[in-house]
């Protein structure tokens with residue numbers, strides 16, 4: 040008789056995607072070990088906002104609702120956006136999306152990353168099938184024909200039928216598995232902060248495309264906005280180093296004073312921007328999800344939404360395999376997940392990359408075409424409705440509550 044490994048799945052990375060996956064697997068009866076280098080942050084001072092926020096689509100909201108994490112996030116604080124207003128600094132092209140045009144109450148929600156993590160981890164604390172291991176890093180990993188094993192820095196040895204890397208863009212699991220990535224660095228970083236503009240944001244996600252990169256004002260509670268300003272690294276470094284008055288002036292000018300004077304400003308931080316996709320999402324006994332498998336320019340706010348779609352797809356594939364008494368870690372089982380997600384993720388990665396390049400060109404003909412495109416699209420309601428339905432992201436697999 041062969042010894043069964045103690046766990047069905049080891050998930051490395053308890054961020055937004057890994058925590059959601061571990062929780063969903065636990066609910067389906069899988070025994071899960073969840074490992075993270077850091078303990079989750081569940082408390083913070085009442086003043087200010089997390090500088091990292093995510094635009095969460097309706098599809099991702101449904102994932103959180105199914106997991107029971109949504110009411111916890113709502114009770115903490117979330118901000119709906121009912122409109123999107125996008126315009127081009129290199130012309131007069133404007134496009135405006137209104138949720139009322141598709142009979143929806145909103146187009147999504149802006150949520151602080153720490154609120155999302157708190158919602159998921161509060162539920163995880165109640166899930167007996169998930170055993171947490173943090174703060175600790177994995178030190179050695181082995182993938183054999185029948186199982187996978189992971190040795191943690193404190194000497195703990197974990198064994199399972201499947202290992203999932205949800206450990207972010209610089210994934211240690213991916214590197215250990217020797218899976219290469221294909222992509223490109225933008226010569227851009229994102230300068231992020233939060234501010235209080237003089238005028239109310241009107242529950243609108245605002246985005247202005249400058250030649251140096253997009254600048255977004257995303258609505259938070261109490262009239263505050265989260266800022267994501269993608270620009271050249273030297274420019275971002277200057278913006279970060281400026282005193283508050285000077286920074287406020289630069290921000291107002293870059294945003295064409297749309298919401299008036301900038302009053303309060305939070306801490307500023309920079310994040311490098313890359314787009315890549317891994318050569319493989321899976322190996323026998325291994326699957327990658329979220330940023331470990333792909334990263335995307337934040338201009339359309341899709342990164343974590345794609346990761347949650349990965350997680351819901353993998354869950355469905357593993358649950359079906361378990362029901363049919365197939366091996367959840369076999370290449371045949373995992374191949375279905377890879378085929379499913381690679382196609383979706385690649386089309387989004389390429390679309391966002393094309394969009395970003397189109398808006399950073401100085402070429403007069405392309406500039407003229409993109410402004411015309413924005414204006415024409417803005418006047419065709421059925422097309423706008425279609426784009427909004429896509430943006431809601433309704434095609435994520437259903438998760439049982």
Ligand SMILES: Cc1cc2nc3c(=O)[nH]c(=O)nc-3n(C[C@H](O)[C@H](O)[C@H](O)COP(=O)(O)OP(=O)(O)OC[C@H]3O[C@@H](n4cnc5c(N)ncnc54)[C@H](O)[C@@H]3O)c2cc1C
Nearest residue numbers: 052054055056076093094206207329330340341342343344
């Ligand atoms: C400026 C900016 C704005 C963005 N805006 C949006 C947006 O509006 N909407 C959106 O959908 N996406 C957005 N994104 C993308 C989004 O933040 C990422 O896609 C998302 O964080 C990926 O989640 P993840 O769980 O896969 O990885 P991560 O959030 O990176 O989590 C990885 C986890 O793994 C752990 N870990 C890492 N290494 C190890 C290790 N060796 N051992 C153990 N644990 C480890 C970490 O501690 C962490 O908990 C934005 C990104 C940027 C940079």
